[in-house]
Amino acid sequence: MKRLILTLPFVFFLLLSRQVAAAEELRVGVAQIDITPPVGFRKGGGYGEVISTGVRDPLFAKSIVLRQGGVSVALVFNDLLSVPPDLSRSARQRASEQTGIPAENIVIAATHNHGSPEYWGPLRDLAHEAALDQHGSDARETIDYQKKLVWAWSQVIGEADRVALPVTMDVCVARQPGLAFNRRYHMRDGSVRFNPGHGNPEIVRPAGPIDPDIPVVLFRRYDGAAEPIASLTTFAMHTAVDGGGTVFTADFPAVLQTRLQQKFGDAFISLFAEGTAGDINHIDVHDTNQLQGPPEVHRIGNALADAVLAELERARRRSPSDLAATSETIQVSFPAVGEARYQQAKQLLRNQKTGRTPFLELVAAWRDCHRHHHRQHYGDRKPLEVQAIRLNADTAIVTLPHEVFVEIGLAIKATSPFRNTIVISLANDVDYYIPTRRAFEEGSYEVTTCPLDPGCGELLLDAARRVLQAVKRMDGYQPRSE
Numbered sequence: 406m407k408r409l410i411l412t413l414p415f416v417f418f419l420l421l422s423r424q425v426a427a428a429e430e431l432r433v434g435v436a437q438i439d440i441t442p443p444v445g446f447r448k449g450g451g452y453g454e455v456i457s458t459g460v461r462d463p464l465f466a467k468s469i470v471l472r473q474g475g476v477s478v479a480l481v482f483n484d485l486l487s488v489p490p491d492l493s494r495s496a497r498q499r500a501s502e503q504t505g506i507p508a509e510n511i512v513i514a515a516t517h518n519h520g521s522p523e524y525w526g527p528l529r530d531l532a533h534e535a536a537l538d539q540h541g542s543d544a545r546e547t548i549d550y551q552k553k554l555v556w557a558w559s560q561v562i563g564e565a566d567r568v569a570l571p572v573t574m575d576v577c578v579a580r581q582p583g584l585a586f587n588r589r590y591h592m593r594d595g596s597v598r599f600n601p602g603h604g605n606p607e608i609v610r611p612a613g614p615i616d617p618d619i620p621v622v623l624f625r626r627y628d629g630a631a632e633p634i635a636s637l638t639t640f641a642m643h644t645a646v647d648g649g650g651t652v653f654t655a656d657f658p659a660v661l662q663t664r665l666q667q668k669f670g671d672a673f674i675s676l677f678a679e680g681t682a683g684d685i686n687h688i689d690v691h692d693t694n695q696l697q698g699p700p701e702v703h704r705i706g707n708a709l710a711d712a713v714l715a716e717l718e719r720a721r722r723r724s725p726s727d728l729a730a731t732s733e734t735i736q737v738s739f740p741a742v743g744e745a746r747y748q749q750a751k752q753l754l755r756n757q758k759t760g761r762t763p764f765l766e767l768v769a770a771w772r773d774c775h776r777h778h779h780r781q782h783y784g785d786r787k788p789l790e791v792q793a794i795r796l797n798a799d800t801a802i803v804t805l806p807h808e809v810f811v812e813i814g815l816a817i818k819a820t821s822p823f824r825n826t827i828v829i830s831l832a833n834d835v836d837y838y839i840p841t842r843r844a845f846e847e848g849s850y851e852v853t854t855c856p857l858d859p860g861c862g863e864l865l866l867d868a869a870r871r872v873l874q875a876v877k878r879m880d881g882y883q884p885r886s887e
């Protein structure tokens with residue numbers, strides 16, 4: 406009895422000191438899983454049916470889990486064009502049950518890779534239904550890819566969580582001007598057009614800005630070796646340099662991965678997130694000799710890697726981590742679509758192989774299928790979720806659904822309470838663009854895709870500002886000297 410009394414304070418002290426240590430230490434784990442579909446599966450990236458014939462690069466889902474004190478966060482980046490909300494919700498729930506990470510602190514994003522499968526949405530559903538009608542089965546879908554993804558996402562989060570170890574974090578912002586261009590242009594006839602073509606004499610000037618910043622977060626083992634284990638790079642430019650034709654490919658983030666592995670070792674995992682690139686791509690309309698296909702993918706991937714590696718070398722800034730996370734879901738209105746228009750829209754999409762329907766009419770048909778789906782699933786308001794993750798006193802990530810215009814990302818950064826705000830789009834739910842109010846007035850492709858009412862972009866901007874302010878003030882935050 407006496408021995409027990411003497412021992413208890415010691416045990417209590419041990420427990421206490423452990424909790425304090427755990428509260429201060431950032432643990433990070435990374436993992437990846439191959440999500441390449443079988444050859445023969447449909448390929449996405451356009452508005453027609455494309456059947457895959459091969460694989461140039463394997464497609465991955467890459468996960469990073471961060472834990473500090475009682476806070477835990479997981480992010481998954483996929484070499485996919487888009488991520489449907491139903492699947493991301495299921496996977497977040499499943500991963501949350503397995504790891505204890507709150508579902509609202511889990512992000513499942515697409516890199517917007519155009520060399521990836523068509524596995525959901527109006528075009529896939531129509532092709533799938535047509536195959537079932539004609540043949541009784543869909544020979545293109547030899548596996549249940551949606552089910553596989555939900556499994557893969559919860560697996561890869563679980564694995565990243567399992568291998569988490571103490572880390573330090575370097576944050577820097579690289580720049581590589583000349584890679585990205587605003588793809589919407591004012592034309593001589595007064596219109597605004599997207600991708601008007603190389604050397605088009607009707608071009609007057611770009612209709613919007615770009616965001617040349619390339620924020621990079623590098624994680625190193627917290628031991629004597631300080632070996633880098635992973636990085637998260639974000640860039641606001643469409644991951645659509647080369648859709649790969651009929652082969653699966655992962656575009657320029659795969660080149661960045663290779664270059665960073667050459668520098669940091671084969672076990673290094675490079676996570677890539679697309680910034681707000683709704684109106685941004687790599688096409689320089691003034692360069693009539695611009696490369697195309699794989700050579701252009703390599704040029705861009707290498708230029709990005711050069712900028713990232715140079716900045717990591719130059720501005721290695723280790724700052725104490727201070728993890729916190731919050732989120733908010735807003736409700737956005739959208740117009741109703743009558744049954745007659747819905748049937749007409751489906752018919753237009755089914756008949757597109759005849760090539761007689763103008764492109765923007767096809768896009769409007771696709772949009773109206775989304776409006777119909779939204780009405781059936783959500784009523785008269787579409788939920789849009791915004792998440793904020795504070796990494797330290799100076800740095801936060803904010804995630805947005807869909808393909809958000811760069812003006813919105815720039816405005817979030819300009820008013821953010823954090824010096825480094827990493828704005829990630831295509832999170833948890835993506836299949837169309839989120840333009841600014843001004844772009845809605847200007848029209849063209851991106852606006853035509855959007856099923857939501859004008860003002861949806863500004864509502865997202867307001868929500869992003871609120872979650873950033875909230876996460877800045879959350880418990881655990883202590884202003885730190887530079």
Ligand SMILES: [Zn+2]
Binds near residue numbers: 517
């Ligand atoms: Zn896009």
